[in-house]
Amino acid sequence: MQPPPDHPPILPPKIGVLLINLGTPEAPTVAAVRRYLAEFLSDPRVIEIPRAIWKPILHGIILRSRPAKSAHAYQQVWTEDGSPLAAITRRQSDKLQQRLGGDVLVDWAMRYGAPAIPKGVERLKEAGCQRILVAPLYPQYCAATTATANDVAFATLAGMRWQPALRTLPPYHDADDYIDALQRDLERQIAALDFTPERLLLSYHGMPERTLRKGDPYHCHCRKTTRLLGERLSIPTDTSFQSRFGRDKWLEPATDEVLKAYPARGVTKIAIAAPGFSADCLETVEELGIRGKEEFTEAGGTHFARLDCLNDGEIGMDMLETIIRRELAGWIAPA
Numbered sequence: 065m066q067p068p069p070d071h072p073p074i075l076p077p078k079i080g081v082l083l084i085n086l087g088t089p090e091a092p093t094v095a096a097v098r099r100y101l102a103e104f105l106s107d108p109r110v111i112e113i114p115r116a117i118w119k120p121i122l123h124g125i126i127l128r129s130r131p132a133k134s135a136h137a138y139q140q141v142w143t144e145d146g147s148p149l150a151a152i153t154r155r156q157s158d159k160l161q162q163r164l165g166g167d168v169l170v171d172w173a174m175r176y177g178a179p180a181i182p183k184g185v186e187r188l189k190e191a192g193c194q195r196i197l198v199a200p201l202y203p204q205y206c207a208a209t210t211a212t213a214n215d216v217a218f219a220t221l222a223g224m225r226w227q228p229a230l231r232t233l234p235p236y237h238d239a240d241d242y243i244d245a246l247q248r249d250l251e252r253q254i255a256a257l258d259f260t261p262e263r264l265l266l267s268y269h270g271m272p273e274r275t276l277r278k279g280d281p282y283h284c285h286c287r288k289t290t291r292l293l294g295e296r297l298s299i300p301t302d303t304s305f306q307s308r309f310g311r312d313k314w315l316e317p318a319t320d321e322v323l324k325a326y327p328a329r330g331v332t333k334i335a336i337a338a339p340g341f342s343a344d345c346l347e348t349v350e351e352l353g354i355r356g357k358e359e360f361t362e363a364g365g366t367h368f369a370r371l372d373c374l375n376d377g378e379i380g381m382d383m384l385e386t387i388i389r390r391e392l393a394g395w396i397a398p399a
């Protein structure tokens with residue numbers, strides 16, 4: 065039987081996947097970086113300080129000084145395709161779409177800036193997706209990253225009469241497929257170097273230490289990833305935490321401190337990787353690859369290599385397809 069002529073359109077039901085990463089400015093300019101930082105650093109999941117105390121600090125000090133410094137850093141990593149984080153996430157989405165076929169619609173979004181999560185969820189719903197997997201691409205769970213992305217996706221549903229069913233991608237810090245992909249990709253990159261590193265430093269984004277005491281599993285997830293990876297690699301590994309922000313105590317040891325201390329300990333040839341980042345970005349290319357290298361060589365290091373993230377390479381895409389398919393179980397037929 066045909067629906068009446070004034071009936072809203074009936075689309076064949078589809079499955080949606082929304083890949084999410086942190087977000088990045090739209091241009092490497094002071095104004096665009098200020099807009100991005102204002103949104104990012106206003107998120108109470110990121111800065112857990114009472115608003116009445118934090119707002120004057122953010123608007124009176126941080127947004128006056130940091131955008132110029134950060135814009136300079138972004139200018140050093142910007143590509144023809146824009147910010148590396150956005151360009152790589154877009155390619156991951158396109159390649160996953162090809163792998164999953166036409167019954168699954170894959171799109172991507174950023175928690176801060178564009179393309180925004182609400183628009184992504186709405187686009188998938190309008191295209192007929194009655195079931196959506198929200199996939200924040202953070203292997204290690206953190207309230208400041210995973211939870212805030214999921215919050216926005218769920219909040220988008222609050223305004224809908226006909227809500228799609230939502231699933232979220234759980235952390236995959238100890239998933240065999242993830243550890244295996246890291247092992248193979250890092251071994252491949254180390255084998256291609258023109259020197260043999262004495263140690264592999266695994267640098268994760270830092271967090272205030274108090275978030276660990278409050279029950280965030282992030283620190284434990286990072287440590288577990290290093291342990292599982294270290295058990296498989298022949299090169300000795302160390303763990304460190306980068307990108308300290310503000311005056312509070314952050315997770316230790318700090319990446320820059322470890323880099324500066326290596327040569328005095330007799331370690332002068334190293335490789336550094338960032339397993340917590342699913343795509344290369346400012347934090348890996350500039351902070352580790354440029355500033356980290358300077359810190360290490362100024363302290364007496366002789367050989368330094370920054371290894372790429374899994375990005376949209378074959379090994380990374382195989383892993384991403386496997387973990388996404390696993391979460392779509394019961395929604396799509398097994399591959």
Ligand SMILES: C=CC1=C(C)c2cc3[nH]c(cc4nc(cc5[nH]c(cc1n2)c(C)c5CCC(=O)O)C(CCC(=O)O)=C4C)c(C)c3C=C
Nearest residue numbers: 086087088089110134149206208209269271309345346347
């Ligand atoms: C208190 C501040 C911050 C917390 C907490 C934080 C946690 C956190 N961040 C990432 C991943 C990324 N962070 C990136 C950039 C970035 N991070 C902060 C501050 C905090 N991060 C700032 C101010 C910035 C902007 C750049 C700068 O001014 O230094 C990025 C890169 C974005 C890009 O455009 O390339 C990523 C990715 C994680 C995983 C995390 C907690 C686990």
Ligand SMILES: [Fe+2]
Nearest residue numbers: 086269307347
């Ligand atoms: Fe960050």
Ligand SMILES: [Fe+2]
Nearest residue numbers: 307346347351
């Ligand atoms: Fe940084």
